[in-house]
Amino acid sequence: MKENLYELLAANEYPGRGIVIGRAPRGTKAMIAYWIMGRSTNSRNRIFDPIDGGIRTVAADPSKLEDPHLIIYNPVRTIGQTTVVTNGDQTDTIYDFIAGNICPGYSFEAALATRTFEDDRPNWTPRISGAVDNRTGAFKMSILKSNEGDEASVLRYTFDYAQPQNGEGRFISTYQGNGNPLPSFAGEPTRVAIDTADGKAFAKKIWAALNPDNRVSLFVRAIDLKTGEYKDTIINQYKAV
Secondary structure, eight states: OOBOHHHHHHTOSOOOSEEEEEEOTTSSEEEEEEEEEOSSHHHHSEEEEEETTEEEEEESSGGGOOOOTTTSSOSEEEETTEEEEESSTHHHHHHHHHHTTOSTTOHHHHHHTTOOOOOOTTTOOOEEEEEEETTTOOEEEEEEEEETTEEEEEEEEEEEESSOOTTEEEEEESBSSOOSSOOBOOSSOEEEEOOOSOHHHHHHHHHHHSOTTTEEEEEEEEEETTTOOEEEEEEESSOOO
Protein backbone atom coordinates (compact mmCIF):
# COMPACT_ATOMS: atom_id res chain seq x y z
CA MET A 1 0.00 0.00 0.00
CA LYS A 2 1.32 3.42 -0.97
CA GLU A 3 1.39 5.99 1.82
CA ASN A 4 0.51 9.66 1.37
CA LEU A 5 3.87 11.42 1.56
CA TYR A 6 2.43 14.78 2.56
CA GLU A 7 0.39 13.29 5.40
CA LEU A 8 3.40 11.35 6.66
CA LEU A 9 5.49 14.50 6.80
CA ALA A 10 2.76 16.65 8.29
CA ALA A 11 2.33 14.12 11.13
CA ASN A 12 6.05 14.11 11.95
CA GLU A 13 7.43 17.12 13.77
CA TYR A 14 11.03 16.20 13.02
CA PRO A 15 11.93 13.62 10.36
CA GLY A 16 15.27 15.43 10.02
CA ARG A 17 16.85 15.23 6.59
CA GLY A 18 14.89 13.27 4.02
CA ILE A 19 15.09 11.84 0.51
CA VAL A 20 12.25 10.87 -1.83
CA ILE A 21 12.90 9.21 -5.19
CA GLY A 22 10.34 7.81 -7.63
CA ARG A 23 8.46 8.06 -10.91
CA ALA A 24 5.80 10.54 -11.91
CA PRO A 25 2.27 9.17 -12.56
CA ARG A 26 2.69 8.62 -16.33
CA GLY A 27 6.27 7.43 -16.04
CA THR A 28 7.68 10.26 -18.13
CA LYS A 29 9.79 11.72 -15.35
CA ALA A 30 11.85 10.64 -12.37
CA MET A 31 11.31 12.79 -9.28
CA ILE A 32 13.86 13.49 -6.56
CA ALA A 33 13.36 15.49 -3.37
CA TYR A 34 15.84 16.27 -0.60
CA TRP A 35 15.31 18.50 2.41
CA ILE A 36 17.08 19.55 5.56
CA MET A 37 15.61 20.51 8.90
CA GLY A 38 17.21 21.95 12.01
CA ARG A 39 16.65 22.36 15.73
CA SER A 40 19.77 24.35 16.63
CA THR A 41 20.70 27.84 15.46
CA ASN A 42 23.73 26.42 13.64
CA SER A 43 21.65 23.83 11.77
CA ARG A 44 19.07 26.40 10.77
CA ASN A 45 21.66 28.86 9.50
CA ARG A 46 21.79 27.27 6.05
CA ILE A 47 20.50 27.62 2.53
CA PHE A 48 20.74 25.51 -0.62
CA ASP A 49 22.89 27.15 -3.26
CA PRO A 50 22.95 25.88 -6.87
CA ILE A 51 26.21 24.55 -8.32
CA ASP A 52 26.91 22.90 -11.67
CA GLY A 53 24.85 19.71 -11.68
CA GLY A 54 23.50 20.06 -8.17
CA ILE A 55 23.51 22.05 -4.95
CA ARG A 56 25.65 22.83 -1.94
CA THR A 57 24.78 23.99 1.55
CA VAL A 58 26.14 27.34 2.63
CA ALA A 59 25.64 29.48 5.71
CA ALA A 60 22.81 31.95 5.35
CA ASP A 61 24.78 34.27 7.64
CA PRO A 62 28.49 33.36 7.58
CA SER A 63 29.13 35.43 10.73
CA LYS A 64 26.88 33.08 12.72
CA LEU A 65 28.40 29.83 11.46
CA GLU A 66 29.65 27.96 14.53
CA ASP A 67 30.76 24.57 13.22
CA PRO A 68 30.70 23.55 9.54
CA HIS A 69 31.27 19.90 10.46
CA LEU A 70 28.34 17.80 9.17
CA ILE A 71 26.28 20.77 7.96
CA ILE A 72 28.28 22.14 5.00
CA TYR A 73 28.45 19.72 2.07
CA ASN A 74 27.20 18.99 -1.46
CA PRO A 75 23.82 17.23 -1.15
CA VAL A 76 23.35 16.73 -4.91
CA ARG A 77 25.85 16.13 -7.71
CA THR A 78 25.45 14.82 -11.25
CA ILE A 79 27.98 12.64 -13.03
CA GLY A 80 27.20 11.47 -16.55
CA GLN A 81 23.67 10.09 -16.47
CA THR A 82 23.56 9.63 -12.69
CA THR A 83 22.17 11.95 -10.03
CA VAL A 84 23.63 11.42 -6.56
CA VAL A 85 21.75 12.76 -3.53
CA THR A 86 22.77 12.36 0.10
CA ASN A 87 22.61 14.01 3.50
CA GLY A 88 26.36 14.53 3.86
CA ASP A 89 29.78 14.59 2.30
CA GLN A 90 29.32 10.97 1.19
CA THR A 91 27.90 12.57 -1.98
CA ASP A 92 31.50 13.27 -2.96
CA THR A 93 32.61 9.75 -2.00
CA ILE A 94 29.97 8.20 -4.29
CA TYR A 95 30.78 10.68 -7.07
CA ASP A 96 34.48 9.84 -6.88
CA PHE A 97 33.84 6.07 -7.00
CA ILE A 98 31.62 6.44 -10.07
CA ALA A 99 34.10 8.81 -11.74
CA GLY A 100 36.95 6.40 -11.08
CA ASN A 101 34.92 3.46 -12.39
CA ILE A 102 35.59 1.63 -9.15
CA CYS A 103 33.50 -1.55 -8.93
CA PRO A 104 31.45 -0.85 -12.10
CA GLY A 105 27.78 -1.39 -11.43
CA TYR A 106 28.36 -1.38 -7.70
CA SER A 107 30.20 1.89 -7.16
CA PHE A 108 27.32 3.15 -5.01
CA GLU A 109 27.61 0.24 -2.58
CA ALA A 110 31.42 0.18 -2.70
CA ALA A 111 31.64 3.88 -1.91
CA LEU A 112 29.33 3.60 1.07
CA ALA A 113 31.22 0.57 2.38
CA THR A 114 34.00 3.07 3.18
CA ARG A 115 31.70 5.30 5.26
CA THR A 116 29.77 5.08 8.51
CA PHE A 117 27.12 7.09 10.38
CA GLU A 118 27.75 10.64 11.56
CA ASP A 119 29.83 11.21 14.67
CA ASP A 120 27.29 13.40 16.45
CA ARG A 121 27.00 11.67 19.83
CA PRO A 122 24.46 10.71 21.17
CA ASN A 123 22.31 10.72 18.01
CA TRP A 124 24.76 8.95 15.69
CA THR A 125 22.71 10.37 12.82
CA PRO A 126 22.34 7.94 9.89
CA ARG A 127 23.83 8.74 6.52
CA ILE A 128 21.11 8.39 3.89
CA SER A 129 21.92 8.30 0.17
CA GLY A 130 20.39 7.78 -3.24
CA ALA A 131 21.55 7.38 -6.84
CA VAL A 132 19.25 7.72 -9.86
CA ASP A 133 19.74 6.69 -13.48
CA ASN A 134 18.61 9.77 -15.41
CA ARG A 135 17.73 7.63 -18.45
CA THR A 136 15.54 4.93 -16.87
CA GLY A 137 14.57 6.24 -13.44
CA ALA A 138 16.02 3.13 -11.78
CA PHE A 139 17.46 4.02 -8.41
CA LYS A 140 19.20 2.83 -5.29
CA MET A 141 18.89 4.03 -1.71
CA SER A 142 21.05 3.42 1.32
CA ILE A 143 21.15 4.02 5.06
CA LEU A 144 24.22 3.69 7.27
CA LYS A 145 23.18 3.63 10.93
CA SER A 146 24.37 2.58 14.34
CA ASN A 147 23.19 -0.70 15.83
CA GLU A 148 20.76 0.58 18.46
CA GLY A 149 23.06 3.47 19.38
CA ASP A 150 26.23 1.39 19.55
CA GLU A 151 28.99 3.63 18.19
CA ALA A 152 31.21 0.61 17.50
CA SER A 153 28.65 -1.19 15.33
CA VAL A 154 27.55 0.12 11.94
CA LEU A 155 24.67 -1.34 9.93
CA ARG A 156 24.71 -0.78 6.16
CA TYR A 157 21.53 -1.32 4.13
CA THR A 158 21.15 -0.86 0.37
CA PHE A 159 17.82 -1.00 -1.46
CA ASP A 160 17.77 -1.47 -5.25
CA TYR A 161 14.70 -0.35 -7.22
CA ALA A 162 15.55 -1.44 -10.77
CA GLN A 163 12.02 -1.17 -12.17
CA PRO A 164 10.13 1.64 -10.40
CA GLN A 165 6.39 1.76 -10.91
CA ASN A 166 4.66 4.84 -12.27
CA GLY A 167 3.27 7.12 -9.62
CA GLU A 168 5.33 5.52 -6.88
CA GLY A 169 8.39 6.46 -4.87
CA ARG A 170 10.37 5.63 -1.78
CA PHE A 171 10.95 7.89 1.19
CA ILE A 172 13.73 7.67 3.76
CA SER A 173 14.73 10.10 6.50
CA THR A 174 17.35 10.32 9.18
CA TYR A 175 14.92 10.12 12.09
CA GLN A 176 11.60 8.54 12.96
CA GLY A 177 10.60 11.68 14.83
CA ASN A 178 11.70 14.10 17.53
CA GLY A 179 13.42 12.93 20.68
CA ASN A 180 16.57 13.03 22.77
CA PRO A 181 18.51 11.24 21.49
CA LEU A 182 16.83 11.35 18.10
CA PRO A 183 15.50 7.92 17.05
CA SER A 184 17.04 6.69 13.77
CA PHE A 185 14.90 5.70 10.80
CA ALA A 186 14.12 1.98 10.85
CA GLY A 187 13.10 -0.50 8.15
CA GLU A 188 12.87 -0.32 4.38
CA PRO A 189 12.28 3.08 2.73
CA THR A 190 8.57 3.85 2.89
CA ARG A 191 6.51 3.29 -0.26
CA VAL A 192 4.75 6.55 -1.13
CA ALA A 193 2.59 7.94 -3.91
CA ILE A 194 4.09 10.41 -6.38
CA ASP A 195 1.19 12.48 -7.62
CA THR A 196 2.76 14.95 -10.03
CA ALA A 197 5.40 15.39 -12.72
CA ASP A 198 5.60 19.11 -11.99
CA GLY A 199 8.74 19.77 -9.94
CA LYS A 200 7.56 23.11 -8.62
CA ALA A 201 4.20 21.69 -7.57
CA PHE A 202 5.91 18.72 -5.88
CA ALA A 203 8.22 21.07 -4.00
CA LYS A 204 5.36 23.29 -2.91
CA LYS A 205 3.40 20.35 -1.47
CA ILE A 206 6.37 18.88 0.37
CA TRP A 207 7.37 22.27 1.76
CA ALA A 208 3.86 22.89 3.05
CA ALA A 209 3.87 19.49 4.79
CA LEU A 210 7.19 20.00 6.60
CA ASN A 211 7.04 21.46 10.10
CA PRO A 212 7.33 25.25 9.61
CA ASP A 213 9.38 25.69 12.80
CA ASN A 214 12.03 23.16 11.78
CA ARG A 215 12.19 23.15 7.98
CA VAL A 216 15.28 24.80 6.50
CA SER A 217 15.70 24.03 2.78
CA LEU A 218 14.20 21.85 0.06
CA PHE A 219 15.47 20.68 -3.33
CA VAL A 220 13.41 18.95 -6.04
CA ARG A 221 14.63 17.61 -9.37
CA ALA A 222 12.31 16.47 -12.18
CA ILE A 223 14.17 14.39 -14.80
CA ASP A 224 12.76 13.86 -18.31
CA LEU A 225 13.41 10.16 -18.93
CA LYS A 226 13.33 10.58 -22.71
CA THR A 227 16.09 13.17 -22.83
CA GLY A 228 17.81 12.89 -19.44
CA GLU A 229 17.36 16.63 -19.02
CA TYR A 230 16.25 17.92 -15.65
CA LYS A 231 14.80 20.97 -13.95
CA ASP A 232 15.60 21.87 -10.34
CA THR A 233 13.56 23.73 -7.75
CA ILE A 234 15.00 25.17 -4.53
CA ILE A 235 13.10 26.59 -1.57
CA ASN A 236 14.96 28.19 1.35
CA GLN A 237 13.42 29.21 4.66
CA TYR A 238 16.11 31.82 5.22
CA LYS A 239 17.77 34.38 3.00
CA ALA A 240 21.48 34.80 2.43
CA VAL A 241 23.00 37.76 4.25
